[in-house]
Amino acid sequence: MQRLLSRYRVILSCGFFLLLSLFLAAVNTRAPYRIDPVGVLLLEVMHPLQVGATAVGQRAERLWERYVALWSVREQNEALRQRLEALAGMEQQALELDLTNQRLEKLLALRDELGVTAVAAHVVGRSPVVWVQTVILDKGETHGITKGMAVLTPEGVVGKVLSVSAHTARVLLVSDPNSGVDALVQRTRTHGIAAGTIEGGCTLKYVQRGDEVQVGDQVVTSGLDGTFPKGQMIGTVARVGTKDSRMFQDVEVMLSAELSKVEEVLVVTPGVVRAGE
Amino acid sequence: MLSVRESDGSREKNRWTLPLLACSGVSAVLLQTTVFHYLPWVPDLLLILCVYLGIYHRSAGGAAGAFFLGYGLDTCSGVPVGMNAFAMSLVFAGVTAASRCLWLNNPLSVLSMVFLAVVLKTGAFLFLGEFGELAEVLQPMVARYVMWDATVAMVLTPLVFALLYRGEPFDYRM
Numbered sequence: 001m002q003r004l005l006s007r008y009r010v011i012l013s014c015g016f017f018l019l020l021s022l023f024l025a026a027v028n029t030r031a032p033y034r035i036d037p038v039g040v041l042l043l044e045v046m047h048p049l050q051v052g053a054t055a056v057g058q059r060a061e062r063l064w065e066r067y068v069a070l071w072s073v074r075e076q077n078e079a080l081r082q083r084l085e086a087l088a089g090m091e092q093q094a095l096e097l098d099l100t101n102q103r104l105e106k107l108l109a110l111r112d113e114l115g116v117t118a119v120a121a122h123v124v125g126r127s128p129v130v131w132v133q134t135v136i137l138d139k140g141e142t143h144g145i146t147k148g149m150a151v152l153t154p155e156g157v158v159g160k161v162l163s164v165s166a167h168t169a170r171v172l173l174v175s176d177p178n179s180g181v182d183a184l185v186q187r188t189r190t191h192g193i194a195a196g197t198i199e200g201g202c203t204l205k206y207v208q209r210g211d212e213v214q215v216g217d218q219v220v221t222s223g224l225d226g227t228f229p230k231g232q233m234i235g236t237v238a239r240v241g242t243k244d245s246r247m248f249q250d251v252e253v254m255l256s257a258e259l260s261k262v263e264e265v266l267v268v269t270p271g272v273v274r275a276g277e
Numbered sequence: 278m279l280s281v282r283e284s285d286g287s288r289e290k291n292r293w294t295l296p297l298l299a300c301s302g303v304s305a306v307l308l309q310t311t312v313f314h315y316l317p318w319v320p321d322l323l324l325i326l327c328v329y330l331g332i333y334h335r336s337a338g339g340a341a342g343a344f345f346l347g348y349g350l351d352t353c354s355g356v357p358v359g360m361n362a363f364a365m366s367l368v369f370a371g372v373t374a375a376s377r378c379l380w381l382n383n384p385l386s387v388l389s390m391v392f393l394a395v396v397l398k399t400g401a402f403l404f405l406g407e408f409g410e411l412a413e414v415l416q417p418m419v420a421r422y423v424m425w426d427a428t429v430a431m432v433l434t435p436l437v438f439a440l441l442y443r444g445e446p447f448d449y450r451m
Contacts, residue, residue: 013337014370017344021366025359025405039352046353049307057312 100264106154107266114229118152118266119143121169133176133196134162137169137265145169148227150268156233156256157181157194157221158265169267173259174234175200182225183234185211186218194219194234194253202235204251211249213240219253229268233257294445298334298342301326301441306349320429321395323350325437327365328394331372332381333445343369357405364401368394387438388431395427 005012027035104120111118121143125136139145141164151158151171159173160181172179175196183194183204190211192204207213217237223230233256241250305322313319323346330339347365351358372390381387 009337010335010340010373013340014366014373017340017366018363018370021344021347021359021362022405023359025357025363028357028359029405034358036352036358039348039358042349042352046303046307046310049303050311053307053311057315060312061315 103154103264107264110152110154110266114152114268116229117144117269119145119269121145121265121267123263123265124168131198133159133173133179133200133259135159135171135173135259135262137171137267138167139267140164140167140169142166144269145267146269150228150232152228152232152266152268153257153262153264155258156235157228158257158259158262160227161267171265174257175202175255175259180205181228181234182222183219184222185213185237186220187214188212188217191222192219192251202253202255204237204253205248207249207251209242209247209249213237213249213251215240294334295338297441298326298330302342302346302349305346306353309350310353318425318429320433321398321426322433322437323347323365324368324394324398325391325430325434326441327368328372328387328391328434329438329441331369331394332376332387332390335373335376339373340366340369360402360405363405364398367401368397371397384435388434391430391434392427395423395430399423399426 024035107120111120119139121137121139123135124138127134135158137145137151145161145164147161147164149161151161157174159171159176159179162170162172164170173196174181174194177196177198179196181194183192184190185192185204185207188211190207190213192207194202195205196202204213204219215237219234219237221228221230221232221234235253235255237251238254239250239252241252302323305326309319309322313322327343327346330342334342343365344362347360347362348358350361350365354361372394375381375390375393379386381390
C-alpha cells in the first residue's frame with residue numbers, strides 16, 4: 001500500500017488538491033458569505049508588502065508619467081519653435097512684399113508725375129570695383145531701354161544708362177566721377193554740373209564765386225541736358241567752400257537717393273504718357 | 278573530488294529551491310496585485326510559475342505549490358475561493374502529465390505548454406463559472422482576453438524561467 005502510495009503520490013496529490021479546490025469553490029460559490037479563514041491571515045501577511053509594492057509602483061508611474069510628459073513637451077516645443085521660425089519667415093516675406101509694394105507705388109506715382117513713359121526695373125547687380133559706380137538693371141533693349149536714358153527713383157536721380165544688352169542695362173551712377181548732370185540750386189536758380197567724386201559723393205561744379213549757395217539748399221536737375229526731366233531732386237548742399245585762387249565755389253552735395261541701397265528704379269524712355277495709359 | 282563538490286553544490290542548491298519558489302510565488306502574487314496594474318496588461322506570472330513547477334518539480338510538493346499559488350490569487354483577487362486554486366491545480370496536473378510523455382526542455386515546447394496552460398486555466402474558470410452562475414460574466418471576458426493573455430505569458434516565460442533556473446541544481450537553458 002505504502003509502495004503504491006509512493007508510486008502514485010504525484011497523481012494522488014494532484015487529485016487531492018483538485019478535489020480540495022473544487023470543494024472550496026463549491027462551498028464558496030453557494031455560501032452567502034466568503035469562507036476563507038486562511039485567506040484572511042494571508043491578506044494580513046501580504047498587507048505591508050502590498051503597501052510597499054504599491055508605493056514603489058506609484059512612484060515608478062509618476063516618474064514615468066513625468067518622463068513621458070517631458071518627452072512630449074520637448075517634441076511640442078520643437079514643433080512650436082519650427083512653427084515660430086516659419087511664421088517669422090512669412091512675416092519677413094510679408095514685410096518685404098509690403099516695402100516693395102510701397103516702393104513700386106512711389107515709382108508709379110513718379111512716372112505719373114513726370115508724365116513720361118518709363119520702365120520700372122530691378123537692380124540685379126553692382127560694380128565689382130569701388131572706383132566705378134555702376135549698377136546693372138534687369139531690363140534692357142527688349143524693354144525699350146537705350147543708352148543715355150535717365151534713371152530715377154522717387155527719392156531722386158540715380159544715373160544714366162551707360163550700355164544696354166537685350167535684357168540688361170548698365171547704369172552709371174550720379175556718384176561716379178565720370179558722370180555729369182546739369183543742375184540747379186532750387187532756391188537761387190544757380191547753375192552747375194552735378195558730378196561724382198572718387199569717394200562716392202557728389203559735387204556741384206562750376207558754381208561761380210558770386211553765386212549764392214548755402215548749406216541746406218536743394219539741388220535739382222535743370223532739364224537742359226535733354227536726358228533728365230526738369231526738377232528732379234539730386235541732393236542737398238552739405239558744404240560750401242571757397243578758395244581765393246579759384247574761380248568757382250567748392251559745393252559738396254549730399255545725394256538724396258541712397259545709391260548703395262537702391263533696389264527699384266524708373267528708366268525714363270522718350271515719349272509722353274497719355275491720360276489713362 | 279570534483280564530483281563530490283558538484284554533489285555538495287547540488288545539495289546546497291536543493292536546500293534553497295523551496296524558499297526560492299516560495300519567494301517567487303509571493304513576489305508574483307505581490308506583483309500581480311500591485312505593480313503590474315500600472316501596466317496596460319497584467320501578465321499572469323503565477324501561471325508561468327505553475328507551468329515551471331509542472332515541468333521541473335513533478336512532485337507532491339509541486340502540486341501543493343500550484344494549489345497555494347491559486348489559493349493566494351483567490352485570496353487577493355476576490356473571486357470565490359477555490360476557483361484559481363482549482364485552475365492552477367489542473368494546469369499543474371496537465372503539464373505534469375504532458376512532461377511525462379513529451380520532451381519539454383526546449384523553448385518551443387515550453388512556450389506551447391504555456392499557451393495550452395492559459396487555455397486550460399480559462400477552461401477551468403469557465404467550467405467552475407457554470408456552477409457558480411458566473412458564466413455570463415466570465416464568458417465574454419475570457420473570449421476577448423484569452424489570446425492576449427496567452428501571448429503576454431509566452432513573451433514573459435523565457436525571462437521568468439531564466440530567473441528561476443538560477444536557484445536550481447539542474448542546468449537547463451531555454
